[in-house]
Amino acid sequence: MEEILDSLLTLSTENEIVEFKEANNRYDKDKLGKYFSALANEANLQGKSRAWFVMGVKDDKSITGTSINDREINEYKLEMSNSTSPKCSFVEVHRIIKDGKNVLLFEIPASPKGQPIAWKGHWYGRDGESLGALNQIELDTIRSQSKQVDWSASIIESATIDDLSPEAIAFARIQFKEKNSRLRDEVDTWTDQVFLDKAKITIKGKITNTTILLLGNPESEHFINPATSRITWILKDKDNIEKDYEHFYSPFILTVIDVSAKIRNLKYRYIKSDSLFPEEVDQYDPYIIREALNNCIAHQDYTLGGKIIVVENEDGLLSFINSGKFIPNSVEEVVTSESPEPRYRNTFLVGAMVNLNMIDTIGSGIKRMYNIQRRKFFPLPEYDLREDKVKVTIYGKVVDLNYARKVAEMPSLSLEDIIILDKVAKQKNISDEEAKTLKNKKLIEGRKPSYHISSKVAAITGEKADYMKQRGIDDEYCQKMILDYLDKFSVGTKKDFDKLLLDKLPDVLNEKQKRNKVKNNLQTLRRLGKIEPIDNVWKLSK
Structure with missing residues (x-):
């Protein structure tokens, strides 16, 4: 990210998608929200995927540094999420050391196509360096994006039915009849041209981009250039080294x-x-593989020219990656919603895939994937929505058998609760609101960001030993061990105390945090007058 900062610092002045602020020790949340709205909207209008808000740099590009800490950054993130519409927050906040000073690089996503970002009900924009209301022309421009042509419905005048795979058309008929059982006998009387129109794969006999993707011969890919009809499978070993790969082309239905x-x-x-468990199950449920792969096909942004990638790791992970932003506000919203997503990137393609029994539009696909993993006691699917891509990773193994089984059995836990607990189990960050929800139910303990499963769950699951290991020894006992050591050996170095205590501190802390905890306890004992530093070693005070 330092290269990006260096590039921004070469700008002669701020512009519509870059803002510098000195922000030595704090910055007003409301002002930040207005800039968030403005920069997101301007990035959309300029066709950029993101904008930048830089703290710790003056307008003249001189580095002043900022002392804003991680707690304040998380407060900014929460405030953006709570007060923007549609709900949105920073892609990432990067902390960079430049000229020996802290600089914060806030990465702001462009507003979604057709949807300007509002801050507390008002749309903001930029005119050069100036912040103000988004003007009517810009507002209409963004809103009109939702009326843009559906790429998947575009007609290819030079293509004919001879460019399609007969095997794919035959299989499509079978799938169509499966989906539309009342038309089963009638379908058999249709010509291929009639069938393709009825299934809404062609338009009045004309071949579309959707037709080529789902039913086209492999050599027909040139019709949709620069888009591609390609899926690449990659096998990696436990060290993430590529062992094998293969490319697959249209017809996607096969x-x-x-x-x-x-x-x-x-x-x-x-x-x-006991009887709760079968002796063995498939690592990956066939439905999940089918759903994840078909979702990639349905929601890929083909205008970006990318391919769909499937990565299989030998350590029990399976990832599906497609190009294009995730259109819903969040995965959690999709899982908990009772209605389908109202907007699709490829409306015509999605309709065709529904008719061919490849996907459904009732909004239950991702939720069903979550529930399948939950019933198998495997970790939930994990989504990465960065860099204009959607990556979903499926776990093909149990991380902790007793924990997973018992937590899944707790009748009071909703799917929403388990989604948040799953993040804690994977040591992912959770929001303050999510933490409050789990703490109120006594499901987690600890301080932000080092939450861990609470003693209540540990007792139920039989994971008491793991719970104690997660919690570690408290400061009082830590200080007692230091005093006992000095009473027995007279002197001790920081290295001695690290060796004594590091493996007894909570597993939720990283190495640096553990060493800081030892250092803090030594300083506490010094302030209490119980120990003192003499010639680079610690001794009991006289």
């Missing part, structure tokens, strides 16, 4: 089957416990 067959869906054997 390719999905070929890619799924390529994935090594091994059997996962549970440790025998």
Whole structure:
């Protein structure tokens, strides 16, 4: 990120998508929100994926540094999420040391197509360096984006039915009849041209981009150039080294089957416990593989020219990656919503895939994936929505058998609760509101950001030993061990105390945090007058 900062510092002046602020020790949240709205909207209008708000730098590009800490940054993130519409926050906040001083680089996403970002009900924009209301022309420009042409419905005048795969058309008929059982007998009387129109894959006999993707011969890919109809499967070993790969092309209706067959869906054997567990299950549920892969096809932004990538790791992880922003506000919103997403990037393609029984539009696909993983006691699917891509990772193994089983059995836990607990188990950051929810239910303990599973859950799950290891020894006992050491050996160095205490401190702390905790306890004992530093060693005070 330092290269990006250096690039921004070369600008002759601020512009519509870059703002510098001195912000030595704090910055007003309301002003930040207005800039967030303005920069997000301007990035959209300029066709950029993001904008930048830089703290610790003056308008003249001189580095002043900022003392704003992680707690304040998290407060900014929460405030953006709570007061923007549609709900949005920073992609990431990067802390960079420049000229020996702290600089914060706030990465702001462009507003979604067709949806300007508002701050507390008002739309903001920029005119050069000036902040103000988003003017009517700019507002209309963003709103009109939702009326843009659907790429997947575009007609290819030079393509004909001869550019399609007969095998794919035959299989499409079978799938269409499966989806529309009342038309089963009638479908058999249709010509291919009639069938393709009825299934809404072609438009009045004209071949569309959707037709080529789903039913086209592999050599027909040139019709949709610079878009591609390609899926790449990659196998990596436990060290993340590539071992094998293969490219797959249209027709996607058949390719999905070929890619799924390529994935090594091994059997996962549970440790025998009681009747709750089968002896073995598939690592990856076939429905999840199909749903994730078809979602990539349906929601890929083909105008970016990227390909769909499936990465299989030998350590039990399976990832699906497609180009394009995630259109809903969040994955959690999709999982908890009772209604389908109202907008699609490729409306015509989605409709065709529904008719061919490849996907549904009732909004239950991702939720069903979550519940399948929950019932198998595997970690929940994990989404990464950065860099204009959507990456979903599926776990094909149990992380902690007893914990997973018992937590899944707790009748009071909703899917929403388990989604947040899953983040804690994976040591992911959770919001203050999520932490409050779990703490009120006594499901987690600890301080931000080092939360851990509470003693209540540990007692239920039989993970008491792990709970104690997560919690570690408290400061009082830590100080007692230091005093006992000095009473026995007379002197001790910081290195001695690190060796004595580091492995007894909470596992939720990293190495640096553990060493700081030892240092803080030594300083506490010094302030209490119990120990003193003499010639680079610690001794008991006289």
